[in-house]
Amino acid sequence: MSGEIIGILGLVVLFALLALRIPVGLAMVLVGIGGNFALSLTLPYLRFEPYLFQFKSLLWNSVANYDLSVVPLFILMGYLASNANLSRDLFQGVNAFAGKYRGGVAMSAIGACAGFGAVCGSSLATASTMGRVALPELRRLHYAPGFATGVLAAGGTLGILIPPSVALVIYAIIVEASILEMFQAAIIPGLIAVLFFIIAIAVIVRIKPSLAPEAQPMAKEERRVAIRRLIPVVVIFGAIILGLGLGLFTPTPAAGIGVFLIFVYGLYLRRFGEGLSVAAIKDSILATAVTSGMIYFILFGAEVLKGFFTRAGLPEALASWAGASSLEPLGIIVIMLIALIILGCFMDSLSMILVVVPFLWPVLVEINGGDYATAATSAFAMNANELKIWFGILSLIVIELGLITPPVGLNVFIISALAGDVKMKDTFKGVLPFFAIEILRIGLILFFPVIALFVPRLLSG
Amino acid sequence: MPKKLDWIISGWALLAGILTFLIVLATTVNTAAFGADKIARMFGENVSGLSGYEDFVRLVISAAALMFFPYCQRQKGHVAVDLFAEQFSIQTQDVIESITLILTIIIALFLAYWMTLGMISAYEDFASSPILGWPNWPFYIPGVVSLLLWALVAAMQLSTKKGRQ
Amino acid sequence: AEVTLTLHHFLSPKAPAHTQMLQPWAEKIAKDSNGRIEVKIFPSMALGGKPPELYQQVRDGVVDMVWTVPGYTPGVFPRIEVFELPTVHKGDAKVTNAAIQEIFPLIAEDFADVKPLLVHVHAGNALHTTSKKVTSLDDVKGMKIRTPSRSGGWMIEAWGADPVGMPLPDLSQSLSKGVVEGGLVPFEIFPPFKLADLTKYSLVGGDNERFGTATFLFAMNKDSYNRLPDDLKKVIDDNIGPTFSEEMGVVWNNVEKPGIGMQEKSGGEIVQLDAAAKGVFDEVGGKVVARWVEEVGDRGIDGQKLVEEARKAIAKHSN
Ligand code: NA
Ligand code: NA
Numbered sequence: 012m013s014g015e016i017i018g019i020l021g022l023v024v025l026f027a028l029l030a031l032r033i034p035v036g037l038a039m040v041l042v043g044i045g046g047n048f049a050l051s052l053t054l055p056y057l058r059f060e061p062y063l064f065q066f067k068s069l070l071w072n073s074v075a076n077y078d079l080s081v082v083p084l085f086i087l088m089g090y091l092a093s094n095a096n097l098s099r100d101l102f103q104g105v106n107a108f109a110g111k112y113r114g115g116v117a118m119s120a121i122g123a124c125a126g127f128g129a130v131c132g133s134s135l136a137t138a139s140t141m142g143r144v145a146l147p148e149l150r151r152l153h154y155a156p157g158f159a160t161g162v163l164a165a166g167g168t169l170g171i172l173i174p175p176s177v178a179l180v181i182y183a184i185i186v187e188a189s190i191l192e193m194f195q196a197a198i199i200p201g202l203i204a205v206l207f208f209i210i211a212i213a214v215i216v217r218i219k220p221s222l223a224p225e226a227q228p229m230a231k232e233e234r235r236v237a238i239r240r241l242i243p244v245v246v247i248f249g250a251i252i253l254g255l256g257l258g259l260f261t262p263t264p265a266a267g268i269g270v271f272l273i274f275v276y277g278l279y280l281r282r283f284g285e286g287l288s289v290a291a292i293k294d295s296i297l298a299t300a301v302t303s304g305m306i307y308f309i310l311f312g313a314e315v316l317k318g319f320f321t322r323a324g325l326p327e328a329l330a331s332w333a334g335a336s337s338l339e340p341l342g343i344i345v346i347m348l349i350a351l352i353i354l355g356c357f358m359d360s361l362s363m364i365l366v367v368v369p370f371l372w373p374v375l376v377e378i379n380g381g382d383y384a385t386a387a388t389s390a391f392a393m394n395a396n397e398l399k400i401w402f403g404i405l406s407l408i409v410i411e412l413g414l415i416t417p418p419v420g421l422n423v424f425i426i427s428a429l430a431g432d433v434k435m436k437d438t439f440k441g442v443l444p445f446f447a448i449e450i451l452r453i454g455l456i457l458f459f460p461v462i463a464l465f466v467p468r469l470l471s472g
Numbered sequence: 473m474p475k476k477l478d479w480i481i482s483g484w485a486l487l488a489g490i491l492t493f494l495i496v497l498a499t500t501v502n503t504a505a506f507g508a509d510k511i512a513r514m515f516g517e518n519v520s521g522l523s524g525y526e527d528f529v530r531l532v533i534s535a536a537a538l539m540f541f542p543y544c545q546r547q548k549g550h551v552a553v554d555l556f557a558e559q560f561s562i563q564t565q566d567v568i569e570s571i572t573l574i575l576t577i578i579i580a581l582f583l584a585y586w587m588t589l590g591m592i593s594a595y596e597d598f599a600s601s602p603i604l605g606w607p608n609w610p611f612y613i614p615g616v617v618s619l620l621l622w623a624l625v626a627a628m629q630l631s632t633k634k635g636r637q
Numbered sequence: 638a639e640v641t642l643t644l645h646h647f648l649s650p651k652a653p654a655h656t657q658m659l660q661p662w663a664e665k666i667a668k669d670s671n672g673r674i675e676v677k678i679f680p681s682m683a684l685g686g687k688p689p690e691l692y693q694q695v696r697d698g699v700v701d702m703v704w705t706v707p708g709y710t711p712g713v714f715p716r717i718e719v720f721e722l723p724t725v726h727k728g729d730a731k732v733t734n735a736a737i738q739e740i741f742p743l744i745a746e747d748f749a750d751v752k753p754l755l756v757h758v759h760a761g762n763a764l765h766t767t768s769k770k771v772t773s774l775d776d777v778k779g780m781k782i783r784t785p786s787r788s789g790g791w792m793i794e795a796w797g798a799d800p801v802g803m804p805l806p807d808l809s810q811s812l813s814k815g816v817v818e819g820g821l822v823p824f825e826i827f828p829p830f831k832l833a834d835l836t837k838y839s840l841v842g843g844d845n846e847r848f849g850t851a852t853f854l855f856a857m858n859k860d861s862y863n864r865l866p867d868d869l870k871k872v873i874d875d876n877i878g879p880t881f882s883e884e885m886g887v888v889w890n891n892v893e894k895p896g897i898g899m900q901e902k903s904g905g906e907i908v909q910l911d912a913a914a915k916g917v918f919d920e921v922g923g924k925v926v927a928r929w930v931e932e933v934g935d936r937g938i939d940g941q942k943l944v945e946e947a948r949k950a951i952a953k954h955s956n
Binding site: 064077321470 | 640684816
């Protein structure tokens with residue numbers, strides 16, 4: 012049996028284990044070790060016993076990583092901001108402005124999701140935090156249930172692209188791109204998403220006014236308070252995103268400063284009986300422990316799995332197959348994106364980045380003309396570094412779509428669970444227009460890569 | 473889960489949280505020094521950052537990251553794909569969960585064993601961090617302890633499950 | 638093939654180290670053994686782990702061979718560091734490679750657990766600065782400079798400048814945003830990192846001398862070697878040693894040329910220190926050497942002797 016066949020069998024076993032509800036990280040480690048054992052039986056030069064020796068250092072080295080330290084920091088930052096009720100201040104503050112339009116509260120929810128996305132590394136956390144804050148308000152004002160939940164499920168996906176984003180960090184580490192440049196590349200596509208979503212809401216409520224109530228502007232005093240409370244939040248969140256966007260901070264310092272500012276502001280709010288209590292800080296840390304522990308274990312699992320797939324020769328085989336195929340380069344990217352959308356219906360975003368992207372990336376580099384291809388000589392008219400960035404943005408948008416597509420739309424699950432009485436089906440229906448508009452956005456970035464590449468190009472001189 | 477173990481596991485995660493806050497503090501000081509330097513430059517002075525800051529972050533996070541694992545297991549936080557399993561009977565789901573816990577225990581102990589050997593290697597090799605020159609091996613210890621606690625939590629979960637049946 | 642050997646390294650398959658060194662070597666081995674040995678190269682850490690783990694992997698037999706940077710695991714190779722020190726290495730990889738060959742018995746202890754196939758250096762670090770032209774030690778004081786290695790960091794400190802550590806992919810933007818004002822790297826990495834456009838000046842010592850270098854280790858697992866039949870052992874042994882070392886010195890000197898060309902073409906200036914200024918830099922470099930001697934002394938290693946022998950051998954091969 013050839014190595015490639017064992018590799019493919021390993022992939023099948025991996026999916027089978029996942030379908031059995033074996034945790035993703037565990038399944039990866041098991042298939043990685045088991046697969047290497049199988050390889051050692053057929054390819055004698057891949058001896059199994061010495062292979063095991065790498066576990067002396069593999070785990071420690073996969074966590075002793077400066078770049079990855081931004082992951083727990085961003086996660087902690089998100090939980091602290093949420094527990095200090097900054098998410099509520101953000102939503103109410105945006106609402107003070109948008110509330111006077113029909114559908115304005117829904118637009119505020121989108122704006123607040125984007126804002127919260129700027130301190131929160133994950134889509135799921137963005138969806139659930141903003142869901143808790145905005146959903147009661149939307150329901151109180153009699154927004155149609157499926158519309159309300161749909162808006163929030165879609166808005167939550169902004170967390171993955173608006174920097175900082177754990178997904179972007181991990182993608183950058185996998186393909187060895189600069190994390191900072193990935194963040195910068197995500198800014199314009201992220202803003203486009205916000206704009207498109209808000210336009211979509213305006214159009215939808217115009218076509219079907221029954222979905223949203225008449226505009227109900229806030230009372231003057233309420234509005235004043237909301238705006239006053241919005242200011243510190245905007246300052247803190249703005250410092251983080253501007254610092255990253257302008258390249259003043261690299262990601263770990265940005266995350267560190269972010270945690271520090273939110274922590275200090277949260278303690279200051281104690282004077283008014285709000286903000287971060289000891290219990291809230293404890294909660295934030297423990298929630299960070301769960302999310303970070305999960306992510307670190309999946310990262311380690313992916314490392315083990317990678318060692319198996321490359322020993323089996325799988326990525327190489329795929330790259331040479333794609334290199335030999337007569338498909339247009341753009342066609343290959345489109346096929347990849349479609350495959351990612353389909354896989355995204357079943358897998359969580361992190362595992363997709365870790366399992367699938369390592370296969371796709373070498374193929375792309377190969378058809379582009381290699382690592383040292385220049386813009387002039389390459390298939391996509393960009394060098395390998397820019398290709399990394401562009402493809403990263405595209406694939407992350409596509410992967411985030413998986414969060415709102417049936418059957419496994421994690422954002423939809425979370426929001427429906429929060430709402431309690433809204434049927435999942437209705438939420439999926441409510442998400443549909445946003446899904447359509449996302450496809451439009453993907454098309455734009457696909458045909459105009461400059462949307463993603465503009466900011467990093469500008470800032471790298 | 474016994475109260476005492478529960479307390480230890482949460483405490484261990486909170487300790488990791490404190491380590492994370494240490495990183496936050498070091499980062500803030502370092503970044504502030506960097507900012508101060510930019511300003512001082514205008515007056516022909518300069519302020520240096522924390523030397524070995526990256527080493528510090530790398531070593532501290534290596535400990536904290538693994539210290540999150542036992543609590544993550546306690547909360548069953550390791551992400552899994554729910555889609556298909558929901559269709560299985562309760563009994564089948566139960567068996568799968570037991571198998572998952574057993575496999576978790578095996579992998580955690582397997583990793584603890586190898587990581588201990590890795591720690592000995594790091595000690596014998598004098599492996600150290602580039603700028604600070606701190607030895608690496610002490611930073612393996614929280615990792616090994618975490619892996620053992622992880623196995624212990626999974627074992628407790630398995631036994632309470634058995635007890636329920 | 639009768640024997641398949643795995644070779645693991647951390648660079649891309651398009652990097653000069655892969656295409657001009659490891660791949661030709663693997664092909665030569667295949668040819669000389671009449672196809673009985675196949676060396677399968679896995680670039681980009683494809684077999685798993687991070688670059689600092691490569692040495693352990695080859696020592697423990699996870700893979701059969703690696704090409705790695707001893708500096709990734711500070712403390713593990715105390716002796717070879719002598720060749721990285723400023724004022725010890727001059728500016729010619731071929732010369733320093735020959736010196737390493739000559740005094741290898743003195744540093745062999747570092748590699749006692751593996752079979753070293755080649756220990757070599759790159760041509761050396763120059764100081765590339767974004768906007769400030771450095772012509773004396775005073776100019777460099779207070780600058781923030783990306784450090785290439787442990788002893789490189791010491792040197793930057795000794796200059797009165799601030800060493801900043803960062804991964805190589807972050808260097809371009811850090812230079813363009815002023816996070817650092819310069820970096821100590823060889824010209825070899827100019828093409829992939831656009832450094833020619835980002836830096837205006839590249840400082841070298843007089844006579845193209847560099848400020849220290851990095852050492853590299855190409856090594857084989859001992860058991861993997863011992864398992865080979867004698868005639869295949871001979872194939873390996875015939876392809877290592879002084880000739881290979883010299884060829885690779887030439888290769889590593891030559892990979893500098895495209896980068897130097899790019900810097901000149903971009904309107905950048907390659908600044909040579911004059912004799913007086915160079916004397917000041919060398920004096921400070923000497924302090925770094927002294928610090929290193931003291932530090933390895935704590936491990937019971939006679940650093941002074943290593944420095945003297947290394948300098949003697951380099952001087953000898955320079956002519
Ligand atoms: Na985000
Ligand atoms: Na230049």
